[in-house]
Amino acid sequence: MEGRHTTPKHTAPPSGRTGTRAQPAQPRKSAEQAAVRTRPETEGPVRREEPERARRPETEERMERPAPRPPKKNRPSAAGMILRDILLVGIILVVFAFFHHVLPRITARNTVITPKTTVVTTPAAVSENTPEPTPSAPAGPEEEQPPEVSEEPAPVEVDPRTEWQKRFADKFTDEVVRTADSYSSPNVSITITTHSGEYKGYYQTYYIADIYVANIENFRTCFANNQFVYYGAQDAVALAKSANALISMNGDYCNNQRSGFLVRNGDVYYDDALSFDLCVLFYDGTVETYSPSEYDPEELLAAGPYQTWKFGPKLLDADGKAMTSFNTTTEIIYEEAPRSGFGYYEPGHYCFVVADGRQNHARGFVLSEFAELFEELGCTRAYNMDGGASSVLTFDGNTFNKPSGYRQLGDILLIAEIPEQAGEEEGAA
């Protein structure tokens, strides 16, 4: 280093006299002082290095050596540094996981999220139940009119059935009829078919629940423990029983997020736009699936949404054809897995489809195969729900399919008798 000096071998005599020749053996400090002393003041400020360089002999510069390195014990080794950094990465991830998962669950454990508003819309099927006014009898001559027997008007027969009950009259029964894989009543018709065998070259097992309802309120959803709690979860069968579900299928696990567009049973929890495909069941019984750019939350709210799901992606296009590309970047959705999906034929007619997977008796569906299945069923809209171990279909209080594992559910789609209907049936019985 430039500022350092090694001790010269030839030392100056201790007499301290100063000669005219520059003595290499003299200490540098005295040489600098001499230079300062002999320098006239008119030359301006003295540069510190000039006298040093001028008086330093070349031999001395040659003798200069780089400064010794600090002792090794103060410098961490490369391996130690890498280990320390890896440990730091682990600490960062643990801290992140704590704040991302653990802390929100602890703080929100007992916090029930209440709906912002409720969509006030008269269900179409109920409103259309009102009898149409009967046409009045044509006026004729007075003498041709029959004599009045009574002043009371003739009783008008009103068909109490809803439009959907009339349309699907062959599906409903006057009394409740239950079998191992079907249920029918004046208001609900459920038929589950199990398909086990080769499908598109692979051994598959899947279940199709063909569903007809008399009223949109027969189609409900239910959160775990019957309340919207962040990360709330409950056993699928217990959840179905608590909701009096005739049949239920896992939903989209919407309660692990605190944003999006979420309406359940007419209650609006969130009304933000989201980046996932959205599925909406309206009060009039129609179902529509949207890409993120295809809907406006305000317009949707005005249209009367009854249920929304935000998992996806949507499986069929506007013409009811299977999608070939899906709105997701998640590789796992393209893998063979147990699947759950919701299909729509027409108002009042829906289907739940659950496919087993990751087991000997079922390979599981990739998403494109699942979409093709809905197209083959003749659905006009179809939407993918949470899958994997979440894919659970319950019927009559029991698990109907064979889930690939056990996982508690955050929410379910279910078909049930509405309390008024159940009361009527009990009264009739």
Next chain:
Amino acid sequence: MKKFLDFLPHLAACMAAALIVITILNGFNPLMAWLTSRISRIFIFLFCAVVLVSSITAIVRNSRR
């Protein structure tokens, strides 16, 4: 202060590695909001701040050399 500035590049590298892990997890399950939650946004902001300070420190040191 000097020790802290010397430590910043390590912290930036470690946070970058953690962010890569989080991004991979987000690819597997985006519904868990690995990159869109509030804590994730705070983490990304802190990462950017650390990288910024570390970069400025490195630039100043290089210019003094």
